[in-house]
Amino acid sequence: MKNLCRLALITGIAALSAVAFNPKAQAEIKDINFSGTIARICTFGANTDGVLAAGDGWVEGTTGIPSLNTGTAGSITLTCNGYATVSAGLPVRLSAPIGFIDPHRQSVIYDTETQQHASNYTGTRFWTNYYATNMTIPADTSRTFKVGMSAGSQGTAGNVVAGTYSYKVTVTATPN
Numbered sequence: 553m554k555n556l557c558r559l560a561l562i563t564g565i566a567a568l569s570a571v572a573f574n575p576k577a578q579a580e581i582k583d584i585n586f587s588g589t590i591a592r593i594c595t596f597g598a599n600t601d602g603v604l605a606a607g608d609g610w611v612e613g614t615t616g617i618p619s620l621n622t623g624t625a626g627s628i629t630l631t632c633n634g635y636a637t638v639s640a641g642l643p644v645r646l647s648a649p650i651g652f653i654d655p656h657r658q659s660v661i662y663d664t665e666t667q668q669h670a671s672n673y674t675g676t677r678f679w680t681n682y683y684a685t686n687m688t689i690p691a692d693t694s695r696t697f698k699v700g701m702s703a704g705s706q707g708t709a710g711n712v713v714a715g716t717y718s719y720k721v722t723v724t725a726t727p728n
Contacts, residue, residue: 594630597629598628600627600628610678611712612700617682618662619681637728639672643657643720644719644722649715651713652713653711658701660682670686701719
């Protein structure tokens with residue numbers, strides 16, 4: 553009986569050892585989740601300033617925009633990661649010779665890829681075919697715009713006096 557108890561004890565220990573020291577590893581897994589919110593943004597890139605030239609009572613910088621050919625339009629690049637609305641501010645006079653009057657001012661932004669435009673004016677519009685107040689560009693896009701402007705008193709001979717003229721047009725891109 554002693555041998556039988558001893559045999560049972562040894563068998564039990566052997567069985568327990570086999571279970572406790574099983575060479576198969578038990579793998580554990582756990583998922584790591586990622587999330588975040590990416591803001592819609594627009595970034596202006598390279599720009600080139602325009603050059604003003606005299607018209608009949610006004611100064612203008614538009615060559616490079618279809619059907620316009622006085623002075624030289626400026627340009628600006630815009631990149632947006634979402635849809636965006638683009639608009640033009642009114643031309644703002646920074647300096648002009650004494651005696652120059654500019655009750656009529658108009659700006660135009662022209663998308664060279666899609667031929668869309670946006671314009672802003674006060675007084676009488678110089679370019680009636682450029683009338684949209686803003687334009688929408690698609691997401692994940694980079695566009696180059698021509699930026700033109702005109703200011704003065706249309707058809708007023710002698711209004712463009714000799715001197716240095718300086719204006720600015722603000723381009724606004726609003727992510728949608």
